[in-house]
Amino acid sequence: MIKLALFIWLLPLAAFVINILIGKRLPRKGDWLSVGAIGISFILSLIMLYRVLVDYDPNFLVQGSVPWIDLGVLKLNMGLYLDNLAVIIVTAVSTVSFLVHVYSIGYMEGDPLYNRFFAYLSLFSFSMLGLVMWDNLFGIYMMWELVGICSYLLIGFYFTKDSAANAGKKAFIVNRVGDFGFLIGLLIVISTVGSFNLTTIHQAVGQGVLHGGLLTAAGILLFAGAVGKSAQFPLHVWLPDAMEGPTPVSALIHAATMVAAGVYLMARLNFMLTFDAMLVVAYVGGFTSLFAATIAITQNDIKRVLAYSTISQLGYMIMAMGVGAYVAGFFHLVTHAMFKAGLFLGSGSVIHAMHHSMEKTGIHGDPNDMRQMGGFRKKMPYTHITFVIFSLALSGIPFFSGFLSKDAILGGTLAFAMSQSNPIHYLLPTFGFVAAIITAFYMFRLIINTFYGKPKNESLFKHIHESPKVMTIPLMALAFLSLYFIYTIPSISPAGPEGGWFTHLIERPISAVATQLGHPVLFIPEHTEHAAHVNGMLISIIFALTGILLAYLFYYWKKIDVEKFTQRIKPLYALSFNKYYMDELYQATVVSGLLLWNQMLAWFDLHVIDGIVNGSAWVVRNFSFMDGWIDKYIVDGLVNLVANMTLAFGKSVRKIETGQIQNYILGAVLGAFFIIILTMI
Numbered sequence: 202m203i204k205l206a207l208f209i210w211l212l213p214l215a216a217f218v219i220n221i222l223i224g225k226r227l228p229r230k231g232d233w234l235s236v237g238a239i240g241i242s243f244i245l246s247l248i249m250l251y252r253v254l255v256d257y258d259p260n261f262l263v264q265g266s267v268p269w270i271d272l273g274v275l276k277l278n279m280g281l282y283l284d285n286l287a288v289i290i291v292t293a294v295s296t297v298s299f300l301v302h303v304y305s306i307g308y309m310e311g312d313p314l315y316n317r318f319f320a321y322l323s324l325f326s327f328s329m330l331g332l333v334m335w336d337n338l339f340g341i342y343m344m345w346e347l348v349g350i351c352s353y354l355l356i357g358f359y360f361t362k363d364s365a366a367n368a369g370k371k372a373f374i375v376n377r378v379g380d381f382g383f384l385i386g387l388l389i390v391i392s393t394v395g396s397f398n399l400t401t402i403h404q405a406v407g408q409g410v411l412h413g414g415l416l417t418a419a420g421i422l423l424f425a426g427a428v429g430k431s432a433q434f435p436l437h438v439w440l441p442d443a444m445e446g447p448t449p450v451s452a453l454i455h456a457a458t459m460v461a462a463g464v465y466l467m468a469r470l471n472f473m474l475t476f477d478a479m480l481v482v483a484y485v486g487g488f489t490s491l492f493a494a495t496i497a498i499t500q501n502d503i504k505r506v507l508a509y510s511t512i513s514q515l516g517y518m519i520m521a522m523g524v525g526a527y528v529a530g531f532f533h534l535v536t537h538a539m540f541k542a543g544l545f546l547g548s549g550s551v552i553h554a555m556h557h558s559m560e561k562t563g564i565h566g567d568p569n570d571m572r573q574m575g576g577f578r579k580k581m582p583y584t585h586i587t588f589v590i591f592s593l594a595l596s597g598i599p600f601f602s603g604f605l606s607k608d609a610i611l612g613g614t615l616a617f618a619m620s621q622s623n624p625i626h627y628l629l630p631t632f633g634f635v636a637a638i639i640t641a642f643y644m645f646r647l648i649i650n651t652f653y654g655k656p657k658n659e660s661l662f663k664h665i666h667e668s669p670k671v672m673t674i675p676l677m678a679l680a681f682l683s684l685y686f687i688y689t690i691p692s693i694s695p696a697g698p699e700g701g702w703f704t705h706l707i708e709r710p711i712s713a714v715a716t717q718l719g720h721p722v723l724f725i726p727e728h729t730e731h732a733a734h735v736n737g738m739l740i741s742i743i744f745a746l747t748g749i750l751l752a753y754l755f756y757y758w759k760k761i762d763v764e765k766f767t768q769r770i771k772p773l774y775a776l777s778f779n780k781y782y783m784d785e786l787y788q789a790t791v792v793s794g795l796l797l798w799n800q801m802l803a804w805f806d807l808h809v810i811d812g813i814v815n816g817s818a819w820v821v822r823n824f825s826f827m828d829g830w831i832d833k834y835i836v837d838g839l840v841n842l843v844a845n846m847t848l849a850f851g852k853s854v855r856k857i858e859t860g861q862i863q864n865y866i867l868g869a870v871l872g873a874f875f876i877i878i879l880t881m882i
Contacts, residue, residue: 379429431463448549483523526613641748
């Protein structure tokens with residue numbers, strides 16, 4: 202199993218290395234290499250899943266590691282951790298990635314950076330698969346950052362466009378905020394537990410080595426990483442702008458896999474969440490689910506609607522992890538990956554057709570704008586049918602996968618609220634149910650505006666056509682994977698996943714926190730849970746159908762005038778349409794504040810730091826000048842004076858030294874004469 206996992210992980214890396222180095226010189230610019238590598242990984246992941254299904258063991262676990270870093274006080278092993286959770290998500294990642302690779306052959310055809318695009322996709326697949334399979338937090342953190350780099354490269358793929366380049370930078374910087382919290386959480390773990398190994402950390406938490414406020418802080422800080430990567434409020438602002446990347450990127454990274462990394466992290470580290478930490482997780486997720494849904498309802502860019510929908514659905518998953526509905530949250534991660542990837546690929550099919558039509562007609566505009574569409578159902582039947590299936594799944598309609606997972610989350614959230622003595626916690630199911638009705642509304646608003654009604658631009662409509670098979674076949678595959686029975690076999694009951702392979706393999710973990718602290722959040726009575734599930738299922742169906750009905754009343758039957766209604770609620774509409782001015786708020790506070798701080802630091806550096814340095818230099822320079830003057834005119838002057846006097850004396854004495862003996866005799870006689878006189882006196 203470990204060898205199988207290594208091949209799954211490393212094949213995309215090999216494809217990346219070859220493609221980035223010599224991809225341009227390979228046939229078809231190396232697309233077959235990337236597609237082949239992830240295709241083999243996909244097949245191997247199915248084999249691995251089959252082995253798990255044959256064993257049918259909820260406690261399945263295989264580990265393998267080798268020594269990696271040995272610093273004496275710190276020893277790190279590099280290894281893989283394969284349990285049911287890892288195997289299922291590896292299969293989901295490789296499935297979506299393979300279908301996106303195939304789809305990209307048609308979508309990216311003719312792009313001048315064709316080989317680079319496939320190289321980046323391969324690198325991302327390697328990073329995401331490694332993130333899922335590593336057996337220690339340090340390895341997960343490395344893959345976490347590498348996934349972020351891949352996101353930056355793919356969002357800013359069209360780097361000659363300022364909007365794409367800025368979106369890439371925005372995603373990278375915003376994620377660094379959450380990742381800094383992740384890093385601090387890692388430091389708490391290593392300083393208390395002394396190891397990054399997942400099994401060791403689990404044992405340490407259970408034994409009380411890491412406990413109390415420090416455990417709560419570690420859990421919340423690690424969750425901060427998930428807030429950034431999974432685009433939760435308030436670090437959600439990067440994801441809508443990330444739609445500047447090619448549509449296959451949106452499907453792979455920003456709908457199905459990378460953004461789910463935060464949810465995976467919470468599932469993997471669920472045992473570290475204390476009751477207080479779980480409340481933080483639950484409320485962040487619950488608020489995000491409703492907040493993002495209310496923005497999606499007014500957007501006109503087809504990909505931006507799906508972007509905010511993704512944020513909302515990620516909020517559902519995070520909320521589930523917070524209320525202890527562990528299985529439901531992870532279940533929704535898997536089902537959502539399929540139908541949301543399909544929705545993005547479906548939108549890409551529409552955008553591809555719009556691009557083609559605009560080139561034919563010479564019309565310039567935004568190919569993502571739903572206000573330029575309408576009536577595409579007849580021209581794009583496969584895209585239309587699959588898009589409706591994906592939307593039904595997302596809306597939580599029975600017989601589709603989204604109904605099973607979404608209903609389980611809503612039921613779990615309602616059960617949590619019912620089991621708590623504090624009525625404030627009923628806010629959580631309220632967030633979920635209201636978001637459910639809005640989700641159904643904005644998805645069918647999108648469908649009606651895109652595929653139904655009269656064409657809004659006849660010239661564009663004439664040249665609209667269905668996408669090639671290389672793009673529609675992945676849509677059909679994902680539509681099939683959005684049907685409910687895929688996840689309930691051997692049971693075929695559409696009422697819930699109970700009795701199916703998924704809920705058998707993925708069970709609610711025995712939390713070390715519950716063992717250590719005995720928090721009631723993980724001990725919801727069975728009768729409460731059953732009642733909540735039944736009530737939640739009925740309410741969610743009613744709300745989903747109500748949302749669809751409202752969409753038809755507004756946009757298909759036009760029983761309610763959209764323009765007049767918009768004018769009545771203009772302030773609320775403006776808030777939603779402008780995304781609650783979050784970008785403007787960040788610009789006015791965080792960005793402007795940082796720029797002001799930078800200017801203050803620059804002034805301080807220029808006038809204070811540089812002033813001290815320059816002042817010191819002036820003092821030293823002038824001191825040196827004075828020292829030089831003293832040395833030159835006083836010290837050297839005295840030395841030169843003595844020398845000059847000596848020279849003058851020497852010159853005067855030199856005149857006596859004539860070299861004639863008679864002068865010397867005369868001098869001696871005169872000297873003797875003066876001596877005689879002096880002695881006589």
